[in-house]
Amino acid sequence: MAIQLKDVHFCYPEAPNKTVLCIKNWSVPEQEHVFIHGPSGSGKSTLLNLLSGMLRATQGEVSVLGQRLDQLSNRQRDKFRANHIGYIFQQFNLIPYLNPIDNIRLANRFSGGKTIASDVDNRIETLLATFNIPPSEWQKPVARLSIGQQQRIAITRAMINKPELLIADEPTSSLDPDNRDNFMTKLMSLAKEHRITLLFVSHDMSLSHYFDRIAPLSEINSAGASR
Amino acid sequence: MFIRLASKSLLNRKGSVLLTLMAMSVSIFVLLGVEHIRHQTKDSFNSTVSGVDLIVGARTGSLNLLLYSVFRIGSPTNNIGWETYQAVASNSKVAWSVPIALGDSHKGYRVMGTTSDYFKHFRYGQKRQLEFSAGQQFSGIFDVVLGSEVARKLGYTLGDPLVLAHGIAKTSFSLHDDMPFKVVGILETTGTPVDQTLHVSLQGIEAIHLNWQQGVKLPGRRVDREQLNPQALEPESITAFMLGLSSRMATFRVQRDINNYAREPLSAILPGVALSELWQMMGLLENTLRLIAGLILIAALLGLSAMMLASIREREHEIHLLRVIGAPPLYLFLLIELEAILIALTSIILGLSGLYICLLTAGDFLASSFGLHIGTNIFSGDNTVFLLLIIGATIIAAMIPSFSAYRNAKASL
Incomplete structure (x- = not known):
C-alpha cells in the first residue's frame, strides 16, 4: 500500500476540541491514481498536510510508502517529504526570482544531495525539454514565464527527486482549458511512466475521467459529517 | 545554492534593500571614520615631541x-x-x-x-x-x-x-x-x-x-x-x-x-604626561563622537531588521514552498540571517571604500588646513575588531525577522 491510514484523528493545537479529520480506515494501493474532490473546508488540505508530513496526526497511524510518519521526528519528516513526495499546488509552486534550473536544483538540494551535480543538471534539462520549456527560458526568473509554463516546471520540480508519491492540490485551477488538457496528459503519462502513486485534489469533476478511482472526501473523512 | 537563494532574493527586492544598504554603509563609514581619525590624531598628537625629558x-x-x-x-x-x-x-x-x-x-x-x-x-x-x-x-x-x-x-x-x-x-x-x-x-x-x-x-x-x-x-x-x-x-x-x-x-x-x-x-x-592630560581632556569629545557613531549604527541595524521583518510577510508563499520541498524551519531562520549578513558585508565593503576614497582625496586638505596627517591604512587591528562587532550586531538584529520566518515556517500549512 502506498498510503494506509488507520483511526486517524486530527485537531489543531489551538482548537483541541474540534476534530478536523477523522479517518477510520483508508488506503491507496501503489501506482493507483486517485481523484479526491470535496467542498472547501472539508479537511482537504489537512489530509494532504498529514500525508506529506507537514502535520502530525493527533492520534492514529499514518503510513506512507511503508513509513509510519506519525513515528518520525519533525526533521525526519521534512527529509522524507523531500525524498519521496512530490507536491504541486494551484499556484506559487516556484520561487519567483529564481530561474527554472535553480528552482529545480533547490528542490534536489533538500533531498540530501547524494546525486552528482552534473547528473542532476542533465536530468533537469531532459525533464524541461520533455515539458516543452524552450532552453531560452531556462535562465529567466520564473516570474517572467507564463502560468502554463510555470505549472509544467512545477511538475518537473516535483519529479526531480524521483518521488514515489505525487500530491497535486488543484494544480489546474489557474490554467485555461488548452493548458489544462496539456498539463493533465503530461502529468498522467509521467505518473504512468515512473510508476508513481498519484493523489489529485480538485473540484473540477470534468477531470475525473483521467483517474482509476474517484473518492469524495466526505467518504474518507467522517469528521465533516458529524459537524 | 543557499547563498545564491539569499542573494537572488535580495536582488529581487532591490528598492528596500538598496536603501537599507545605504543606511548601513553610511553608518559604517561614520563609525570607522571616527575611529580611524581618532587613532591617527592621537598618534600624530603624541608624536609632536619625543626625547625631551x-x-x-x-x-x-x-x-x-x-x-x-x-x-x-x-x-x-x-x-x-x-x-x-x-x-x-x-x-x-x-x-x-x-x-x-x-x-x-x-x-x-x-x-x-x-x-x-x-x-x-x-x-x-x-x-x-x-x-x-x-x-x-x-x-x-x-x-x-x-x-x-x-x-x-x-x-x-x-x-x-x-x-x-x-x-x-x-x-x-x-x-x-x-x-x-x-x-x-x-x-x-x-x-x-x-x-x-x-x-x-x-x-x-x-x-x-x-x-x-x-x-x-x-x-x-x-x-x-x-x-x-x-x-x-x-x-x-x-x-x-x-x-x-x-x-x-x-x-x-x-x-x-x-x-x-x-x-x-x-x-x-614632563611632555608625555602633559600630552596624555591634554588627550584626556579631549576624551569627552572623543567618546561623544564614538557614542553618536554607535547610535547611528544601531539605527541602521534597526532599519535593516524592520525591512527584513516586513519582507517576511510578503514571502509567506515562498516560505511555505520551501517547507513543502523539504526545508526545515531552521533553514528559513538561517536564510534570513544570511540575507542580513550579506547586506552587512556589502555595506562594510561600500563603507570602507568610501572612507578610503575620502581619506585619499581629503588627506592633503586635512594636512594643509589642520596639520592633521591621516594615513590611509584603515585596516588597523582595532578596525578588524569593529568589523567583527558589526557582523555580530547584524546577526543579533536579524534575530527578530529570522525568528519570525522560523515561526512562520513552523506554522506554514
Missing part, C-alpha cells in the same frame, strides 16, 4: 606650558630670565638644553628663537630627528629656517628675504621691516607644529628688538646691521626651554628642584 617655563599650568611651547597655541604667561636658564642648564644632571623665545610671527606663522642645539636634540614621532629638505641650519643673526608648510604655503625658497612681525596676530601692523631675514634652510615635513614654525637664532630675536621698548618701536633709533656683534646680543629673557637629562631616573628630582627654584617661579613638566 622636561619642558620648563614661567610658573603656569602644565597644559598651558605644553600648548604654547610645543603646539604654539595660546601665549606664554611670563618670560624667564636668561640667568635662570643658565643656572638650570648647568645642573650636572642636564645633558642638553634648548632655549625657546616666542612672541613674533610672520603672516600668521609663529617665529621661534632658539639655538642650533634645537636641530641637534629636538625629536618627534619615534625619536626622529629634524631633517632639512633644502639648505642648512641658521648660522648668521638674520638667517631663518622654515618649517615645510611655511615654505610651501608662502612659496619661499632658499635665499628669499622675509620680514618678521611683532606679536602673534595674523595681521600685524608693527613689522620689524628694518631688519629682513634670509631663508637659509627648509625642514622636511614632520606632521607636527614644527611645519608651521619659522626658526631663527636667539640673537636674531634680540637684534630685531634692539630699538624697541615695551612692545613699541622707538622712532628715530636705527640700528646698523653691520655693527651688530653676535656675542653682544645675549638675550635677557626667553620664553621656555627644553631639557634632556643624562639619566631618566633623575627626571622627578630635577623637576622638583626646578619647581622649587627660589629666585624665580618656574614650572617643569
Whole structure:
C-alpha cells in the first residue's frame, strides 16, 4: 500500500476540541491514481498536510510508502517529504526570482544531495525539454514565464527527486482549458511512466475521467459529517 | 545554492534593500571614520615631541606650558630670565638644553628663537630627528629656517628675504621691516607644529628688538646691521626651554628642584604626561563622537531588521514552498540571517571604500588646513575588531525577522 491510514484523528493545537479529520480506515494501493474532490473546508488540505508530513496526526497511524510518519521526528519528516513526495499546488509552486534550473536544483538540494551535480543538471534539462520549456527560458526568473509554463516546471520540480508519491492540490485551477488538457496528459503519462502513486485534489469533476478511482472526501473523512 | 537563494532574493527586492544598504554603509563609514581619525590624531598628537625629558617655563599650568611651547597655541604667561636658564642648564644632571623665545610671527606663522642645539636634540614621532629638505641650519643673526608648510604655503625658497612681525596676530601692523631675514634652510615635513614654525637664532630675536621698548618701536633709533656683534646680543629673557637629562631616573628630582627654584617661579613638566592630560581632556569629545557613531549604527541595524521583518510577510508563499520541498524551519531562520549578513558585508565593503576614497582625496586638505596627517591604512587591528562587532550586531538584529520566518515556517500549512 502506498498510503494506509488507520483511526486517524486530527485537531489543531489551538482548537483541541474540534476534530478536523477523522479517518477510520483508508488506503491507496501503489501506482493507483486517485481523484479526491470535496467542498472547501472539508479537511482537504489537512489530509494532504498529514500525508506529506507537514502535520502530525493527533492520534492514529499514518503510513506512507511503508513509513509510519506519525513515528518520525519533525526533521525526519521534512527529509522524507523531500525524498519521496512530490507536491504541486494551484499556484506559487516556484520561487519567483529564481530561474527554472535553480528552482529545480533547490528542490534536489533538500533531498540530501547524494546525486552528482552534473547528473542532476542533465536530468533537469531532459525533464524541461520533455515539458516543452524552450532552453531560452531556462535562465529567466520564473516570474517572467507564463502560468502554463510555470505549472509544467512545477511538475518537473516535483519529479526531480524521483518521488514515489505525487500530491497535486488543484494544480489546474489557474490554467485555461488548452493548458489544462496539456498539463493533465503530461502529468498522467509521467505518473504512468515512473510508476508513481498519484493523489489529485480538485473540484473540477470534468477531470475525473483521467483517474482509476474517484473518492469524495466526505467518504474518507467522517469528521465533516458529524459537524 | 543557499547563498545564491539569499542573494537572488535580495536582488529581487532591490528598492528596500538598496536603501537599507545605504543606511548601513553610511553608518559604517561614520563609525570607522571616527575611529580611524581618532587613532591617527592621537598618534600624530603624541608624536609632536619625543626625547625631551622636561619642558620648563614661567610658573603656569602644565597644559598651558605644553600648548604654547610645543603646539604654539595660546601665549606664554611670563618670560624667564636668561640667568635662570643658565643656572638650570648647568645642573650636572642636564645633558642638553634648548632655549625657546616666542612672541613674533610672520603672516600668521609663529617665529621661534632658539639655538642650533634645537636641530641637534629636538625629536618627534619615534625619536626622529629634524631633517632639512633644502639648505642648512641658521648660522648668521638674520638667517631663518622654515618649517615645510611655511615654505610651501608662502612659496619661499632658499635665499628669499622675509620680514618678521611683532606679536602673534595674523595681521600685524608693527613689522620689524628694518631688519629682513634670509631663508637659509627648509625642514622636511614632520606632521607636527614644527611645519608651521619659522626658526631663527636667539640673537636674531634680540637684534630685531634692539630699538624697541615695551612692545613699541622707538622712532628715530636705527640700528646698523653691520655693527651688530653676535656675542653682544645675549638675550635677557626667553620664553621656555627644553631639557634632556643624562639619566631618566633623575627626571622627578630635577623637576622638583626646578619647581622649587627660589629666585624665580618656574614650572617643569614632563611632555608625555602633559600630552596624555591634554588627550584626556579631549576624551569627552572623543567618546561623544564614538557614542553618536554607535547610535547611528544601531539605527541602521534597526532599519535593516524592520525591512527584513516586513519582507517576511510578503514571502509567506515562498516560505511555505520551501517547507513543502523539504526545508526545515531552521533553514528559513538561517536564510534570513544570511540575507542580513550579506547586506552587512556589502555595506562594510561600500563603507570602507568610501572612507578610503575620502581619506585619499581629503588627506592633503586635512594636512594643509589642520596639520592633521591621516594615513590611509584603515585596516588597523582595532578596525578588524569593529568589523567583527558589526557582523555580530547584524546577526543579533536579524534575530527578530529570522525568528519570525522560523515561526512562520513552523506554522506554514
